[in-house]
Amino acid sequence: MKNLLNRKDKKQPKKLPTRITNDTVAQHREKVLAAGRKHKYPIQYTKRRLVWITMFVSVAILAIFVGLGWAQLYLWKDTSDIAYRITKILPLPVANIDGENANYSDYLLYHRSSLAVLQTQGQSDQKDKVKFYQNQSINKALEVAYAKRLARENNITVDDNKVQDLIKKQQESSKLSQSAYESVVKDNLHWSMDELKIAMKYTLLKQEVSFKIDKxxxxxxxxxxxxxxxxxxxxxxxxxxxxxxxxxxxxxxxxxxxxxxxxxxxxxxxxxxxxxxxxxxxxxxxxxxxxxxxxxxxxxxxxxxxxLTEFNNRFNYLKNNNKVKYFISIDK
Known part of the structure; x- marks a missing residue:
């Protein structure tokens, strides 16, 4: 029995004195530091692991969204509002002409308008017409891209005032009030006024380039x-x-x-x-x-x-000599 009691006393941890004195202060400090180390390092390890997991999940989600976005635009050729907004935010190409990218947003600007017209006419299910307007729209986007390139080379710019003047002249020529003109644009082209301004800016740019280069x-x-x-x-x-x-x-x-x-x-x-x-x-x-x-x-x-023939001659030459790359499938 005495041996068992002695063995039990040996297993019990040595307790610190309850009172802190000059002789015991070092022991109490070591106890506090040990307790801190006990909780500090596991938390640091957990934080690092959490950061890596978060980064991995974020990259995976981003990759999924990028993959879905790419498929939505380049495989399924989506023309929805969401797809249009994405292309207006990100300068994604739909084609390339002689090294100049044609913006996907420009293609959708024209193609969505054409599809809306077909929808109004009850012809949206006629695949031959949809294909025709798709080719026409991507051709317009390529013309815009080529006009932008030639405009840079010839120091040609079109400001908002010129665009507004053109719209005003068209409105006056049609003898419509501003509200009536906007309604006609909406009903016939299915464009907002901001979209009309973009299209008119491209029209003016191509015109000024065409006049400039046609010797x-x-x-x-x-x-x-x-x-x-x-x-x-x-x-x-x-x-x-x-x-x-x-x-x-x-x-x-x-x-x-x-x-x-x-x-x-x-x-x-x-x-x-x-x-x-x-x-x-x-x-x-x-x-x-x-x-x-x-x-x-x-x-x-x-x-x-x-x-004016020079712009179209140059443009058609590039198309006929394999200087155009399409990033979506089209039926020529």
Missing amino acids: TADDLVSTIQNKVKSGKSLKDIADEMGNKVQPVFNLSVSTDNSDGGLTKSATLLAKGKISEPLKTLAGDGYYFVTLNSFEDNTVNYSYVKVP
Whole structure:
């Protein structure tokens, strides 16, 4: 029994004195530090592990979202509002022309409008028309990309004021109030006014680039101006220029005709006089106009158009010589 009691006494831990004195303060300090170390290192280990787990989960979730987003756009070719918002935030490419990316958002800007029109007409299930408008939309996105590249090379910019002026001219030409004009844009193009401004900016950019780079058209304009100065009529000039120009004779329209400004310009001319080269809202070439007659509200005039061809020639050359890469499947 005595041995058992002695053994039990040996197993019991040595207790610190309850009172802290100069002799026992070191023992109490060591006890406190040991208790701190006991809880500190397991917590540090847990925090590090938690950070790694969080990082791994975050990367995995991000990879899943990226994969789904890629499939949504490049495999399923989604045109939903969510897909459109994603492409407006991220500059994702839908195609590339001679090293210049065409934005996916630009493609959806045009394609969603076309699909909405087909939906309104009850033709959204006609696959041949959907494919046609898809090709048309991606072609427009490629034209925008190529126009942006040429604009940089030629130091051409289009500011918001020019865009607003173009929209105002179109509104005035249509003789609609602002609210009515916005409704027409919404009903026919299914665009908001902000989307219309983007599209108009691209239109202006392409027009200004087309006028800038087309030296052939500039030479034809100079030739026609010289012929006008020599006293030749518009009919004679058209005959001499042949298929280099596009003539239209004896066009009778009302004074409020919407044709980009040709009718208005004709009414300001003296009968038989040929105008200087004019640019219309269409921005597709130079026009030489002559007034034939102007009675009451009817105007009869003729014009010779010098078309712009350089931009389209360059663009088609790149397409026909494998300088275009598509990142979504299209049916050519």
